[in-house]
Amino acid sequence: MNVPRNIIWVGSFPKSGNTWVRAFLGNYFQPTGKNLSINELSSITTSDVRQDWFDKAAGKPFVGKDFDDWLKVRSKVLQMIAQSSAGNRFVKTHSKIDRVGDIELIMPQFTAAAICILRNPFDVVVSFARHSSISIDVAIDRMCDPKNISMANNGIMEVLGRWDDHIQSWTKAPGLPRHIMRYEDMVDNPKVAFKGLLGFLQVPVDYTTLQKTLKETSFSALQKQESTQGFREKPPGMDKFFSTGKYGGWMDSLTPEQVMRIHEEFKPTIDEYFPEVGAQALSFISREK
Secondary structure (H helix, E strand, O other), X not given: OOOXXXXXXXXXXXXXXXXXXXXXXXXXXXXXXXXXXXXXXXXXXXXXXXXXXXXXXXXXXXXXXXXXXXXXXXXXXXXXXXXXXOOOEEEEEOOOOOEEOOEEOOOHHHEEEEEEEEOOHHHHHXXXXXXXXXXXXXXXXXXXXXXXXXXXXXXXXXXXOOHHHHHHHHHHOOOXXXXXXXXXXXXXXXXXXXXXXXXXXXXXXXXXXXXHHHHHOOHHHHHHHHHHHOOOOOOOOOOOXXXXXXXXXXXHOOOHHHHHHHHHHXXXXXXXXXXXXXXXXXXXXXXXX
16 A cells, blocks of 8 residues: 655644644645634644544554553554645654654654754743643653653553653654754744745745734734633643743743753753753853852
8 A cells, every 4th residue: 555655743842832833834724814723723733642543543442551552553543644635744743753663653654754843941841840730850850761751541652752862853863854943933033933934845935824824823812712712732730731932931930950950961952952041051050059
C-alpha cells in the first residue's frame, strides 16, 4: 500500500506555543470571512494523541495496557493520519523524535516536514508546572528526566524526555525539512515570525489575510475566546490555558536555586538557542545571592 509522506509535524515540548501556531494555521487557511475558534482546531490540524484515531486503529475503544500496547497502535495511527488526506496534514505532537526498538516515534516514511517550536526552559517550567498541577521542583525533575513520559487515563502517551534532548531531537534530525520558531520571537514580532512560517510552507503571503489572522489569533483574542467558550484541550483542574502570553515571567516565579539548576542542566542548548535568556539567568542568580 502506497502511503503518502504528507505529515507536517507541529512539534514542541509542552507549553511552548504549539496551540498558538495551530490557531494561526487554522485561521489563515480558512475561507474568506470565516473565523476558526480554538475549539475547532481539529478541522485543520489533528494530533497524534486523539482518542478517535486510536479507536479506529485498534478497531475498538482504545485503552492502553502498557507502553508496548500504545506503541504498537500508535504506528497504525500515524499511517491512518497520512492516508486520511491526499494533501498535507498538520499534526500536533509533544513527543520527541526517537526510536524504540524497531519503531520510530516520528515515522519518516509518513513525514513531509516539521515546524519546531522552542521556548526557553525557565518559562516552560513555570507553565508546565501549572499545566500539570505539580510543583515547580517536580516540573524541573520531569524536564530533567530522560524517561519523562506523559500518559493520559486512556493509556495514550507522549514521550517527552529531557527538555534539551527534546529540542535537539527536532532541530538536529537528519534529513528532516524543518522550520524553527522561538516563542519569544513570536511574542516580539508575530508578523515576522508567522510570515517566515508561511514562507517555509511555500504559501503566498496575502497581507490582508495575514493581518486579519494575526489579530484573530493574538494572545488577548485567544484568552477572550477561552473565557467565553472554554477550551476543550485545557487539562482538568487548570484555571486558564492561555495565561499571560509573555516571556520572562520566570523571574517572578523561580528561586535562584531553581534557575541555577535549570541553567546547569540545559546550558549547551540554552547557549545555542536562548543565549540572551542564559545571560539573564546568570545575572538573576548573581543578583539574588
